Amino acid sequence: MKKKQSILSTLPEPDSAQKALSQELVKHIKRHLTQGNGLSFSQFMELALYAPNLGYYANGLAKFGASGDFTTAPELSSLFGQCLARQLDELLRTLSDASVLELGAGSGVLACTILTTLAQLNRLPVSYAILEPSAALQERQRAYLSAHLPAFVFDRVVWLKQLPQNFVGVIVGNEVADALPVEVLRLLPNDAQQGYVVWDAQQASFVWDWREIVDAKLQDQANMIRSTVGDIPTQGYLAEVCQVLPAWMASLSESLQQGAILLIDYGYGSKEFFASRRWMGSLRAHYRHRAHNNPFWYPGLQDLTAHVNFTALAQAGFDAGLTVAGYTTQAHFLLALGITSLIDEDADVVTHLKLAQQIKTLTMPDEMGENFKAMVFLKEMVCPLTGFSLRDLRMSL
Ligand SMILES: C[S@@+](CC[C@H](N)C(=O)[O-])C[C@H]1O[C@@H](n2cnc3c(N)ncnc32)[C@H](O)[C@@H]1O
Numbered sequence: 001m002k003k004k005q006s007i008l009s010t011l012p013e014p015d016s017a018q019k020a021l022s023q024e025l026v027k028h029i030k031r032h033l034t035q036g037n038g039l040s041f042s043q044f045m046e047l048a049l050y051a052p053n054l055g056y057y058a059n060g061l062a063k064f065g066a067s068g069d070f071t072t073a074p075e076l077s078s079l080f081g082q083c084l085a086r087q088l089d090e091l092l093r094t095l096s097d098a099s100v101l102e103l104g105a106g107s108g109v110l111a112c113t114i115l116t117t118l119a120q121l122n123r124l125p126v127s128y129a130i131l132e133p134s135a136a137l138q139e140r141q142r143a144y145l146s147a148h149l150p151a152f153v154f155d156r157v158v159w160l161k162q163l164p165q166n167f168v169g170v171i172v173g174n175e176v177a178d179a180l181p182v183e184v185l186r187l188l189p190n191d192a193q194q195g196y197v198v199w200d201a202q203q204a205s206f207v208w209d210w211r212e213i214v215d216a217k218l219q220d221q222a223n224m225i226r227s228t229v230g231d232i233p234t235q236g237y238l239a240e241v242c243q244v245l246p247a248w249m250a251s252l253s254e255s256l257q258q259g260a261i262l263l264i265d266y267g268y269g270s271k272e273f274f275a276s277r278r279w280m281g282s283l284r285a286h287y288r289h290r291a292h293n294n295p296f297w298y299p300g301l302q303d304l305t306a307h308v309n310f311t312a313l314a315q316a317g318f319d320a321g322l323t324v325a326g327y328t329t330q331a332h333f334l335l336a337l338g339i340t341s342l343i344d345e346d347a348d349v350v351t352h353l354k355l356a357q358q359i360k361t362l363t364m365p366d367e368m369g370e371n372f373k374a375m376v377f378l379k380e381m382v383c384p385l386t387g388f389s390l391r392d393l394r395m396s397l
Contacts, residue, residue, distance in 0.1 A: 081113025267308030326388030
C-alpha cells in the first residue's frame with residue numbers, strides 16, 4: 001500500500017539563514033519552557049509570533065503577498081481598501097475632528113489605499129495612527145507609505161507605542177483578531193484537556209502535551225463548546241479559545257471616547273464555529289501559501305492563526321460598553337459599498353478582467369466572500385452604516 005505523504009514533506013525547504021533564525025527562536029522558547037509549569041499553547045503562540053526580533057511578525061522575513069506566506073484582502077486588491085474607505089468616509093463625516101487608528105497594518109498597503117481614497121473624497125482624517133507591535137513591520141510600513149503617499153498625506157501618519165487616550169474616530173483592523181494567541185482544547189467523549197507545549201528531544205521538536213484543565217473559566221468554555229457540538233467524536237474535538245479577547249476589546253473600548261471599531265476577519269458565530277464537522281479545529285500554520293496544522297514546524301518561519309469566534313467578539317465588545325452595530329459577510333459588506341462600481345468602464349480589457357477576477361476572489365462564497373466577516377461596534381454615536389445594509393447577520397450570533 002502506498003504510504004500517505006505528510007504535508008510537511010511537501011513544504012519548500014527554508015534556507016540555512018532561515019533555519020538558523022528558527023533555531024534561535026527555539027532556544028528562546030525553550031528558556032521559557034524551563035520556567036514555571038510549562039507553556040500553555042497561547043504562551044507558545046505569543047512567543048512564536050512576537051518574540052522580539054525572532055518571532056514570525058517580529059523578524060524581518062517577507063510575509064505578505066506572492067513572495068511571502070499568505071495574501072490578505074488589501075494585498076490582493078486595492079478595491080478592498082477603497083470600499084473600506086467609503087465606510088470610513090460615512091463614519092468620519094458624522095464625527096468632528098476625527099482620526100483613524102489602524103491595528104496591525106501589515107505591509108502598509110491598506111493604510112495607503114484608505115488614505116489615497118479619503119484624500120480623493122476630501123475626507124482626510126486629522127491623523128492616521130498605526131498601532132503595530134512588530135518593529136520590523138513598522139519600518140516596512142514607514143518605507144512603503146513614504147514612497148507611495150504625497151507628503152501632505154504622509155504627514156498625517158503616526159506610529160503609536162500603545163493605544164491612545166480619548167480617541168475620537170474609527171479603529172480599524174483587518175486580519176488582526178485571528179493573530180491573537182489562543183488556547184487549544186481537546187474534548188473527548190468523557191473528558192476535556194488543554195494543549196500545553198513541551199520539547200521532545202528525540203524528535204528535536206516541540207510537541208503537544210495534553211493536560212487536565214485547571215482554569216475554571218476555560219472549563220466553562222469547554223462545557224459550552226461540548227453543549228454546542230453535541231456528540232463528541234471518539235477521535236476527539238479540537239477547539240480554540242481566545243482568552244485575551246475580552247481584555248483586548250475592553251482596551252479598545254477604553255481608548256475610544258467616541259466613534260467606531262471596524263474589524264474584518266475570517267471566522268464564524270459560535271454555532272458554526274463549533275459545528276461537529278469542524279472537529280479538527282481552526283488553528284492553522286501558513287508557510288509559502290500552504291496551510292497545515294502543525295504549529296511546531298520551524299517556529300518563526302510560519303504564521304499561526306485561528307479563526308475568530310464572532311459571537312465571543314461581539315460579547316466581548318458588548319461587555320466593554322460597545323454597541324454591536326453590524327455583522328455581515330465580507331461579500332455583502334463590499335457589495336453594499338459598491339465594489340462593482342469601482343471598475344472604470346473605460347478601462348482596457350486586461351485591466352477590466354483583472355479587476356473582475358479580484359472582485360470574484362473577494363466576494364465569491366467559496367473564496368473570501370463568506371468565510372470572512374465584517375463587524376462594527378459603535379460608541380457614543382449613531383450613523384448609517386452602508387456596508388452593513390445589505391445583510392444583517394447579528395441574529396445568527
Ligand atoms: C495577518 S497580519 C494582517 C496585516 C494587515 N492588516 C493586512 O490585512 O494585510 C496581522 C497583523 O496584526 C498585527 N498584530 C498582532 N497583534 C496585534 C495587536 N494586539 N494589536 C495590533 N496589531 C497586532 C501583526 O503584527 C500584523 O501586522
